[in-house]
Amino acid sequence: MAWIADFHIHSHFSMATSKESNPRSLSRWAGLKGVSLLGTGDFTHPGWRRELSEALIPAEPGFYKLKEELVPEIPNQPEVRFVVSGELSTIYKKNGRVRKVHHLIILPSLESAERISERLSDLGMNIRSDGRPILGMDSYDLFGLVLEECPEVIFIPAHVWTPHFSVFGSKSGFDEIQECYGDLTQYIHALETGLSSDPAMNWRWSALDRYTLVSNSDAHNPQNLAREANLFETEFSYHGIKTALENKDSGGFIGTIEFFPEEGKYHYDGHRNCEVAWKPEETIANQGICPVCGRKVTVGVLSRVAALADRPEGYRPEGAKPYQSLAPLLEVIGSAFNMGRSSRKANQTYHQLLRKFGPELTVLRETAVDDIAAVAGPLVAEAIRRLRSGEIEVKPGYDGAYGVVSLLREDDRQALMGQAALFEGKAAPAVKRKTVLKRAAAEMVEEAKSLLKVTPADAFHSGLTGEQTAIVKSNQRIISVSAGPGTGKTKTLVERIVYLIREAGVEPVEITAVTFTNRAAQEIKSRLTKLLAGDRRLNRLNLGTFHSIVWKILQQEPESKGIKLLDDIGAKSLLEETLREHRIPLRVRDASLALTLLKNRYLWEEEPNIPPAAVELYQAYQQNLSRYRRWDFDDLIPKMVELWEDDHDWLKPWKRHFQHLLVDEFQDLNLIQYRLVKLWARDCRSLMVIGDPNQSIYGFRGSNSSFFNRLQQDFPEAVSYKLTQNFRSSGTVIKAANALISEGYRQAVPKKDNELSEHRIIWQETPGEKESAQAVVDQIIMLLGGSTMISAHGAKGKYGSPVEETFSLSEIAILYRTGRQAESLETALTVAGLPYRVSGSDLTLEASPVKEFLTFFRYLTDPTDLFWLRSALRYPRWNLRGEEVTEIMRRLEEAQTKENDSGTGSSISGELSPELALKLEQFWGVAGYYREQLGRKSEAVIEDWMLRMESGSEPELEQLKRISENYGSIEELLRFLPLAQEADLTRRGNKSTGTEMITLSTLHAAKGLEFPVVFIVGVEEGLIPYGAEDDPETIAEEQRLFYVGLTRAKQRLYLVNSQFRSKSGLMAPVEVSRFLKMLPQDLLEKVEWSRRSKPKQLELF
Template sequence: MDITSIIEPLNAEQRQAVTAPSQPLLVLAGAGSGKTRVLVHRIAWQIRVEGLSPHSILAVTFTNKAAREMRSRIEELLKIPANAMWIGTFHGLAHRLLRRHAEQARLPPTFQVMDSADQLRVIKRLLSGMNLDEARWPPKQVQWYINAQKDEGVRARHLPDTGDLFARQMIAIYRAYEELCERSGLVDFAELLLRAHELLRDNPEVLAFYRQRFRHVHVDEFQDTNTIQYAWLRLLTEGLDNLFVVGDDDQSIYGWRGAKIENIYSFQKHYPTHQLIKLEQNYRSTGNILKAANEVIAHNDGRLGKELWTESGEGEPISVYAAFNELDEAYFVVERIKAWINEGGLRSDAAILYRSNAQSRQFEEKLVASGIPYRVYGGLRFFDRAEIKNALAYLRLIANRHDDVSFERVVNTPARGIGAKTVDEIRLLARDRSVSLWQAADTMIRQGRISARAGNALAGFMALIERLGEDSEGLELYEKVRKAVETSGLLDLYRKDKAENGEEKVENLEELVNAARLFDYNADNEENLGELELFLAHAALEAGEMQGEDFDDCVQLMTLHSAKGLEFKLVFMVGLEEGLFPSLQSVEDPGRLEEERRLCYVGMTRAMRSLYLTYAESRRLYGRDSYPRPSRFLREIPAECLQEVRMRGTFSRPVAAAPANPKTPAAESRYRLGQRVSHAKFGEGVVLQIEGEGAQERAQINFRNTGTKWLMLAYAQLEVL
């Protein structure tokens, strides 16, 4: 048996993980250490060498993109289709389970999956029906509360009444939300996971079937699992030696959305016969970047512990730039990017990483002014666009008349004379009779409860949906989609829209038809769902995707959280200041501060060749001026890893150490080293360094009361004493 293709590309530790005997296995995979390769080759080894059936493989990832990549690489390595394996996201696989066992899960066969935006619409409608003021009960906060409870496996009936009035009302909202979703056959993303866990927990025969079927369970990014995801995995693998997880406690950065770093530590207690394998050889970054990242993350307590290393050489030092303010910071970064491009570098190989989205504006303005294309990573994706969601709502109503979210979204889109008052009356009747909006609307028409004009408009809308359902019978999926976007009036609506990108919206609707044409109905369809139902579920799951699309050749701007899993030759981590990064909220909370440090570690290890760290000595953010101290993370990097850079020239020294020998000032400068000066805001000080010329001339001044600062001399209005 030729196993060369499976074993040869692996280093010693990767090979140990891939060929390990069946037992609980925790692979601690550092940044850039080839964790996806290990997962893929482990599955290939089990099928090719151990003779396992692909039917017995379950592999869980966190994004659809990662699942597609894993499936593709397995097929390429084994030269067999991967359809028999269950490879997908937690949400995707939970959806698959619920479709197969809807009855045992207490769901209607035609249940619909809501994305986050649709869930928010349901909550807003619910709050209105309960006569609750959104100012006091913000829908986003209610949404977060409900999802957080579900992530912990908690139903409304499980929550105790502590006597707190706020908590009591939130529980009542949660209970009403559960009832509405049950009545309408709606399932949100958090419900997918909770319901799938309850399905296995409460149906021993179902659990026994899947324990027997999935002889080997593989999990990617294990450090990002939440409570209910880990509970689901434990149910499937309890008492078995078949759980293979890959993760990195140093890259656990999603605590704010429910991820539990404790899971990776609890694994060793819950699976006492486990084996721990560390992947520490990095194939991405230079030695200098890795040394700095190792030193920063070493300041966190309780780590499982590992040290990244590379065979690719030490590389250049990390560059640190102290900007006068955020404008100077943006100017410096864009100038370096221009130099990178002029030297032949690709724009798409350069990334600007920031802690807060609010930081991006200055960089965007400077990039536009310089004529450099850029992309803010994480913009609206295809299935998130309003025109696409409208078209999908029509399709959902064709599949399920009792989908309240879709009914409400398009009952008057395009406008057909059904006003907000009519919709409110429909909601009221639906709530009072515990029926769907469709049923309530039908009752109102038959009983003449609304005006003739509104009744005719409403009857016309419902007849349109019925006709679409009848006319779509027997059509190909893409023909159903085309008929829906044409007959609904959406195409005409956007063709007439000359003010708001109507042409682009028409093109998007046409692309939706094309997406339906290319949709692979046979993939992952053991449940034998209809094409339309499967396509709608696919659209909802894609809309919840966390990763963006493939890059064009443009500079990438993104938050540090968004950068996880990516890599770039040139990286700028900006805004390394106390109160910004680490964030102000984390400074007094040891747990949150450690997550901020992990975020810094993730950001640094995105850089392959060149890493710049910048901070501003003054910054206007969120409408306020501040004069922050450099981030503690800068001080945690060894001095020998750093070089401090200026707009003109470079010199090496530790950050925040005593000044090096100053550079000779420009001959025309009116200031000199050692000169005493006064500033209107900072008071008296002494000039330590001068650099630059003309409008770019600036000085480092040690002020008696406020410490050392760099000031642009053209604007500082210093008085010589």
């Protein structure tokens, strides 16, 4: 006996779904429709799984049913069973294109759903925001994960032709299924055709012959169940459906019930907003360009099938299963009566038919027309007759707008209601459904394929320009390069190294390349590895930041043995102790900045003018460093300069490494770093410095771009070069950035961009910070092509511009001035279910719970280190007073002087009061436990700490956990932190997973990066420029920082400011940034802010 299944539906936990999508209502409507087996949908959502567990009990193997007390009493309806299912969305970049693919997953049990969901949650996936979660990971990786957790899974690519969200979609799909799923393709046995295609369209492509073609409703409302469905005649169990789908010739799967594909939302090509709907021939004739707005139209399923088809229309492969095209009964009744499907008369007629003849699909497919006429009248009977025979008129759907089916025209109704027509038994005239696409000529298909082909956005100039070649192959000893944004600075530096090794015969061990961040060093290493593949000598290249290279050398210095490097937490802890001991009335932050300037600049000036208070601070702090045998970050380079100037014998082997010296980001050098470069270059065979004076943004650390000029004075033989051609940014971005810099450094706009770019810079003013964050997220969703099917239907973004080009998550960045600004953005992204990563200072490491954790584990990695023990004991957790810590440390220092005693505490317990000894024993106990945990993964250790130490509510520890994921163990993390720069600190966002993520970054940390889409938020006085100072040097540096932000953008740039910000607990008005006012107004498109409306229920959902 045949039975009907609908696997793909959504619960009320999915976006834009009916509140009635609950187990009882779904069961009721499935019965009314005639569905025996219904997918649960949304299995990843914990709330929905809980609801299912409360409402369902096991039935046949792999199936569930409603508890007896919940079963609706509906006569003449089949018993309804549920099978666990869900749809998962992936967004990622692969082979140069943004890919957005949806997957229908069917499982044998709720336990399987729990395992998969837990695994996804452990990876950081947000499975709570939407019943159909968005995952920034490759479809291949998702499939692999699901197979690992449930080998019995039925994994079906969903609605495979939908333009925006499918494996073959014109906007973001593939031309071959293997390109998406690789070697896992062998485990895929069925494809879901979707509402806009039917099996006959899929038969035209021989690559699909081996798959069972299934159809499902994708219902967001219980009334839309079974608008497409599957017919089985097999064992009524999970094993039965799995076997039937995997063995299409077994006879277990007997066919599908279909929408008319023309009624689907993406059948034709076109632009919904422009009301342009085209057949494929028309799209080709117009070269795919909309005559209304001038942009590319959304290519629909019909054209996409034509582009991939290798058979003529009408071809039917051997063994193809039959299908029947229908429309929902309420729509048929509404069309017959010429009234809406929700009208009272239509609904009365609907339920009369069901009470008389049984489920809806029985009425549509089997009930005799005469019997229907006796209950519902001649109009409905004739409409159903025409539906069965395909005698319909359809206005095809396109670009997200459903098609409209018409069964009866007004003259048909008049004729049917007239007595003559009834007595004569004549059928009223009707227009036969016409096949929309005839077999195209071979050349037309080839033209369609060409039209649909997407060129990777990054495919620009891959070789060297004349400017770059001159630098790379220069034989000058001293080379100074001024390189503006987007001019290929890193490429030029890398190619220079390659030239030295490949053509100049230089050994890599003789080359040192200095970068500003560890991230930049990794990027250069990665490029060199690709260009010099197989050259094992590359490992001997001296590559890193100033501080990492210097620290490597200093560790070989005989007198420095045993001296340890403090990280920022330790340095500030020691500085706090120094300020307290000497009663210096400064904040730790201000004192730290003063010491940085002293060590990097003022102490090395020819005539330093240093205030006596600063000298006192410096001397006291350095004494404490010596006391604990420590250097801090800012001690390294001064120490290296002193040693190199004295020309110690032990340094001679190192001098070979500096025969060829390359220095990146030269504009950010401070005085002591410049002095070190001069020393290193004293006997070198070549020196190349490269940077951009207009991107000098670290003046607060003593940096100064004037060292470009100083180099010319100190090395008169130096030859200067300029890189001026911007390969990165659009003409609009270049013009805007030029307005912020002096004329001599302005970049030429490419000829193709001489006219105003069609994408102007968007400027939006919002009431406050939360509204800014929400406005940014709304626009990002549109730039992704709509992260959901529903948001993709709108052709306009938050900012009013039509969205034709889509981007991947990793192509989008949100930049801001201070780390505190990230909070509201993270909240908005998390709510929207969008994966992200945070780069740069975000206050995580400054939070007290994080400092306590890192301090404690610093001590654990070296239990003899009394500095870290002292720091750890000071935290309130251990309930020790200041004098008690002092007493413990005094006893331990005495114990360490004794032979064979490390001073770890066991020997001093008897010398302490019982109360103090007990407190200390509690500390030793915790320390002993966590010393045993040091070999575990860092995330696991932090998780354990949060649980055992009752710190689970501290969000900063959760953030530290995500930072630590980049390192295998706590010890690796602790080794990394002392030499880390702001740009080196990254963490994935809350519940974010995969490799595809939006980037959140401070403006400082974003330097050196580029993104097709950039948002800069907080473009207002007090943030950009930061603070209330009007010092000309500070303002000039803030202007350069804004310039850095603008020039990160390749294609789209959005500037967002708030009208009000919280100050001292009150909302105060703020002015838009003076820098924004400097931009040419014809480059800006200011849009009004409007409060976001709640998501609306789509008409047919």
